[in-house]
Amino acid sequence: MQYATTPPGDKRIHCSRFSGLIIVLLSQILQQILIECDHRLRLRLLRTICRSLDCFLGQGCMEATIPNVTRDAEDVSISGSRTLEPDSLKDLRSRKLVTPGHRVGEILLADIPDDLPKTDNVQGDIYILFPKMAENFIFFVIKDVTDFKSKLKNYTPTNTTTVLQNLKEISKKKGTEDDPHVDLQQSQIAFTQSGLITLGVIKSSDKLGDSIFDDGPLWKQVPKLGDSQRDQYSPAFKYGKKHGVFMVAASDPDLCKKESDRIKALFGFSIGDVDEEAGFVRPGKKNRGHEHFGYKDGVSQPALRGLVKPHKGQLQADPGVVVMGYKGDPLLKTRPAWMKDGTYMVIRKLEQDVPYFNKYLQFYSPNWRDYVPKDHDSNKDPLSTKEAEELVGARLVGRWKSGAPLALAPVRDNPTMAADKEQVNNFDYTVQGQLNPSDYYCPFTAHARKTAPRNLDPGIPYGLEIGDPNATTRGLLFVCYQSSIDNGFYRQTAGFAGNDFFPHTDLIPKYQGQDPIIGGPPKIYTATPDQGGDVAESGKVTVQVTNGDGTLVEVTGFSSVVQKSVTSMDPYPVTSRGGEFFFVPSLSTLASWAS
Structure with missing residues (x-):
């Protein structure tokens, strides 16, 4: 939330410190209302609160910048940079966010206007995401800048146009009796702040406008993120010394290794101190797309307006929320030209203690009657042992393993709903008859509710399956993209997941607890x-x-x-093994650096 300063000569009354505190608290509640309420109730509440503030503070005193997130194609759209005053609420209108003639959910392939990112200039994993079965991250230090730039001329990362073509080819094959497998090798490159300094792109004193990226490597910012075991970080992330990373994604592990070896050979001795982290889609049709705890991943990715058609209920964001240089970019007018069509990428290695998590579900499952809604008759419709364990997990995650939301399926999983892309995100957390945000069906601290998406996060599991004799550890290689780490990853991690008082549900801050999955005790x-x-x-x-x-x-x-409740005894089964902040440049910027 931001409040506009009163310009010289403005006749609006100035708020006292007490009034300012009231505004801050109310604005936090407004933000939560925007996230959770049905849009008709949302508008009524907004109008009522703003009229009350007019009476209390004087006409036009409150100006609040509201986040640029909308619920679905029929929902109320609120622009990210627009200033709302009480009298201007009438300007909010329901509008179509998609053009006719396309199926909902498909990717737009028509000519892209100038106010949208060009697919041939944006690296491929940023908003369409690489189709993949295996992925390798090659972290490196630049040893010879001149030699590195020379080699960079001969390296061409996969752009978004190519990814779209790959997806079309996969879709075409799936519609035939032939083998649907398509051999794919895709890659992209990104640089840390230290890497940009080494290349001479910026000076060590330069600030790019993102406080998290400008403060240096993730290693130095552990206290902000709640990581408690920095000494146990993986080698790739210790001390924050890396300059960059190659991401290689392929249709099978052999092709992934082959492309990784080719890239390392291409850059040769211009890079060194190489560390690698490999991830794989879990084996078996049942496990595909699910992380190691068994929950379907990537269910609630936001759709970028004008680039991806939204399904019902799917959160939408302006392209600039992810890709720099377009509407939604918080630094649109001050970005250096070389940052356009780029983005910030955050990588984290999150180790998952699967045996402990499963034991936790088993231990608390006998208390399942405490976790079902009061309108459920537990005597007439009791849960089996397996269903009780699944309910405990769903209360922690906010979704069932299938991806079905707890808000719509509060007692048992509903795989049919989860498979329907027009239902799986078409919900909010309102409860009929209750004006305030409610945890009647879904706990305030549930992972999916705590981490309302503000970025795109195409992660991939790493490690072997439980029961594999060679298994040691396993987890998720988390990746997310955003034009502002401040507003994206950092707010999601520290401001939401790790904030004991989020979500805001009342004027007086209430202790809710941390995200029980990725939070810290x-x-x-x-x-x-x-x-x-x-x-x-x-x-x-x-x-x-x-x-x-x-x-x-x-x-x-x-x-x-x-x-x-389950959330009063949080398990915290995820341990960070490190991570890093990167800038992912456009293809044209890479070409200029190479020359």
Whole structure:
């Protein structure tokens, strides 16, 4: 949220500090309403709140920038940079976001206008995503800049046009009786801040406008992300020394290795200190597209307007939210020309403790009656042991293993719904008869609810299956793209998943807890009040406790009753093994650097 400054001579009244605090709290609630409510209820609430603020603060005092996310093709569209005032809410209109003549969900292949990214200039995995069965990440340090630039002339990354052609070929083959397999080898290149400095693209003192990228490697920013075991990072990510990465994606592991070897041979001694991380789609039709905990991945990817047709309920974003230099880019007017058609990429290696996660589900499954909605008759319709374990997992993730949302299927999985692209994202978290955001069907802390998507994240599993005698560790090689790491990955990780008080559901901040999957266990201090007796179950309280050294400490805050739920005993089964921030340049920018 941002508030516009009052220009000189403006007759609007200035808010007091108290009024400003009220606005900040209300604006946070407004943001949550935009994410979760039905659009008709959303508009009524917005109008009511803004009229109330007009009466309380004076006409036109509140100006809030609302995130540029819309729900579906029939939903209310709110532009990312537009300033909303109480009287301007009437300008919000329901509008079609897709043009007629195309099936919903397909990729637009017509001539692309000037205000949209050019597919032949954008590297291939950014918004269409590489089709792949295997992927290899080659992290490197530039040893000889002149030699590297010379070799760069002979390297051509896969562009988005080629990826579209590959997808068409795969689709064509699937419609025949022939072998649908299509041999594919695709790659792209990206650079860290240190890599851009080494190439002479920027100086060490230069700032590109993204505080996270400008602050240097992810290694230095561990406290911001909640990573607690930096000493256990994988070699590729230790100390933040890498200059770049080649991403190689292919239709099978052999082709992936062959293309990886070709690229390493091409750049030869111009690069060194190479570390690699390999990922593979899980074997078997049942596991394909599912991460190691068993949940379908990538269900709620946002669609970029004008480039990808949305399904019903699919979140949409302007192209500039992902690809720099277009509408939705927060730094559209100040970007250097060489950044256009580029994006920021974040890579993280997330280790998943599958045996522990499964034991957790088994341990809490006998309590399943505590987790079903109150309107479900548990005596007439009891859950089996397997169904109870799946329910515990769905309460943590926010979706069932099939991808079906807990908000629409609150008791049992619904694979039919999950397979329907027009249903699987066509929902919100509103509950009939309840005005405020509700956790009646889906916990506020569920992973899918905590991490409302603000970026594209085409991750891939790594490691062998449970039961494989050669298996050691396994997890997810997480990748996401955004034009602003501040507004994308960082907000999603620190502002949402790791924020104990998100989502905002009331004027008074309420403790919700962290994302139970990718969050980190918070430090919880427990003590008994010195005075004894009961503590008020709600409202502001002040409690005195005595530390071990005899120091008397006074604690003031807001109390609330801890509800019995799975999320009060979060498992935290994911451990970060490192990661890095990269800039993915356009093909034309790469060509200019090579020359």
